[in-house]
Amino acid sequence: MATLANQIENYIKEQLAASKAGSFDIKRSALAEIFMCAPSQINYVLETRFSTSQGYCVESKRGGGGYIRITRLLVNPNNDLHYLVEEAEGKHVSQQIGEGLIDRLVEEEFLTKREGMLLKGLLSHETLRPTLHIQLPQGYELLIDYDLLRGRLLKSMLVTLLREDFE
Amino acid sequence: MATLANQIENYIKEQLAASKAGSFDIKRSALAEIFMCAPSQINYVLETRFSTSQGYCVESKRGGGGYIRITRLLVNPNNDLHYLVEEAEGKHVSQQIGEGLIDRLVEEEFLTKREGMLLKGLLSHETLRPTLHIQLPQGYELLIDYDLLRGRLLKSMLVTLLREDFE
DNA sequence: AGTATAAAGGTCAAAGATGGTCAAAAGGTT
DNA sequence: AACCTTTTGACCATCTTTGACCTTTATACT
Numbered sequence: 001m002a003t004l005a006n007q008i009e010n011y012i013k014e015q016l017a018a019s020k021a022g023s024f025d026i027k028r029s030a031l032a033e034i035f036m037c038a039p040s041q042i043n044y045v046l047e048t049r050f051s052t053s054q055g056y057c058v059e060s061k062r063g064g065g066g067y068i069r070i071t072r073l074l075v076n077p078n079n080d081l082h083y084l085v086e087e088a089e090g091k092h093v094s095q096q097i098g099e100g101l102i103d104r105l106v107e108e109e110f111l112t113k114r115e116g117m118l119l120k121g122l123l124s125h126e127t128l129r130p131t132l133h134i135q136l137p138q139g140y141e142l143l144i145d146y147d148l149l150r151g152r153l154l155k156s157m158l159v160t161l162l163r164e165d166f167e
Numbered sequence: 168m169a170t171l172a173n174q175i176e177n178y179i180k181e182q183l184a185a186s187k188a189g190s191f192d193i194k195r196s197a198l199a200e201i202f203m204c205a206p207s208q209i210n211y212v213l214e215t216r217f218s219t220s221q222g223y224c225v226e227s228k229r230g231g232g233g234y235i236r237i238t239r240l241l242v243n244p245n246n247d248l249h250y251l252v253e254e255a256e257g258k259h260v261s262q263q264i265g266e267g268l269i270d271r272l273v274e275e276e277f278l279t280k281r282e283g284m285l286l287k288g289l290l291s292h293e294t295l296r297p298t299l300h301i302q303l304p305q306g307y308e309l310l311i312d313y314d315l316l317r318g319r320l321l322k323s324m325l326v327t328l329l330r331e332d333f334e
Numbered sequence: 335a336g337t338a339t340a341a342a343g344g345t346c347a348a349a350g351a352t353g354g355t356c357a358a359a360a361g362g363t364t
Numbered sequence: 365a366a367c368c369t370t371t372t373g374a375c376c377a378t379c380t381t382t383g384a385c386c387t388t389t390a391t392a393c394t
Binding site: 001003004006081112113114115117118119121122124126128129149152153155156157159160162163 | 183192196226228231232233234280281282284285286290291293294296297316319320322323324326328330333334
Binding site: 170 | 370372374377378379380
C-alpha cells in the first residue's frame with residue numbers, strides 16, 4: 001500500500017535514521033511540495049504515525065523561519081514504562097495506536113518480534129469484536145468499548161513487562 | 168462445479184502457492200473486478216473457504232490504501248494446536264482453564280515463559296473487567312461474558328502461533 | 335515602539351477510497 | 365416443498381486526502 005501518507009512516513013523515518021542526533025527539522029511547506037500534497041497532509045501523517053506513544057516528539061514553530069522538528073524518543077526502562085502504564089490507565093486506544101506502541105516496544109527490544117505479533121493479534125478488532133447479540137427493548141443500544149478494552153490489555157502487558165521476575 | 172466462489176477460491180490459493188512467505192495481499196475491490204462480482208462476494212469466499220479452522224488467517228485494512236491479507240497457517244499433523252483452535256472457537260474459557268492452557272503451551276515449548284506471563288496477565292479478570300458502556304432502562308441488567316472474550320483471545324493467540332510467518 | 339504585512343504552521347470538517355455486515359434474492363439439492 | 369449454498373445490494377465503519385479558515389511569528393515600515 002503505497003499511499004501518500006505511507007510514503008511521507010517512510011521519508012521522515014529515513015531522514016531520522018540518517019541523522020546523527022535522532023532529530024530532524026524540515027519546513028512543512030517544503031515536505032508538502034516534495035510530495036505535491038496539501039500541507040495539512042503532513043499534519044495527518046505526524047498525528048497518525050509520529051505520536052508520543054509511538055515514540056516520537058514533534059515540535060514546531062510558526063511564522064517566518066518556521067519549521068517542524070521530529071525527534072525519535074528512546075524508551076528508558078525505569079521511567080518510561082511506568083509513565084506508559086499511567087498513560088494506558090483508563091485510556092481509549094485505537095487499534096492503530098496500539099499497534100504503533102507495540103511496534104515501538106519491539107524496536108526498542110522490550111518485546112521480541114514474536115511477542116509483538118502475539119499481542120497485535122490480540123488487540124485486533126477481529127479478536128475483540130463480540131458475537132453475542134442481546135435482545136434489548138427498542139431504542140436501547142449495546143455499545144462495547146473496544147478502545148477501552150485495548151487500553152486495559154496494553155496496560156496489563158506493560159505491567160507484566162515491569163515485573164521484577166520477568167526475564 | 169465452477170461456481171464463482173470456487174473460481175475465486177482457486178485464484179487465491181494459486182496466489183498463495185506462488186508466494187514465498189505464505190502470505191498474499193490484494194485489494195478486495197481489485198479481486199471483485201477480476202471476477203466481475205459484488206465486493207461482498209469476496210467476503211463470502213473468505214468466510215466459507217479461508218477460515219481459521221481451514222488453516223488460514225485473514226486480516227484487512229479499510230480506507231485509502233486498504234487491502235486484504237491472507238496468510239496460510241502451518242499444517243503440522245504432529246502438533247495439536249489446530250485442534251485447540253477449533254476448541255477455542257466460540258468457547259467460554261474461565262481464567263483458570265485459560266491459564267492452564269497457557270501453562271501447557273509453555274511446557275510443550277510452543278510459548279516461552281515470558282510469553283506465557285504476558286498472556287496470563289491479559290486473560291486475568293482484572294484486565295478484562297468493565298469494558299461496556301451501556302444505557303439500560305430500569306429493571307434490565309446485563310452480565311458481561313468475560314469467558315467468551317477469553318476464548319476469543321486464546322483463539323487469536325493460537326492462530327498467531329500457527330502463522331507461517333511467525334518466527 | 336507600534337503596526338501592518340508576509341510567511342509560516344494548525345484545525346477541522348467534508349469528500350474520497352476502501353473494506354465489512356447483514357439480509358434478501360437467486361440457484362441448486364434432496 | 366424445504367433446505368442449503370451462492371450472489372447481490374443497501375447501508376455502515378475506517379482511513380486518507382484536500383481545502384477553507386485560523387493563529388503565531390518575523391520583518392518592514394511608519
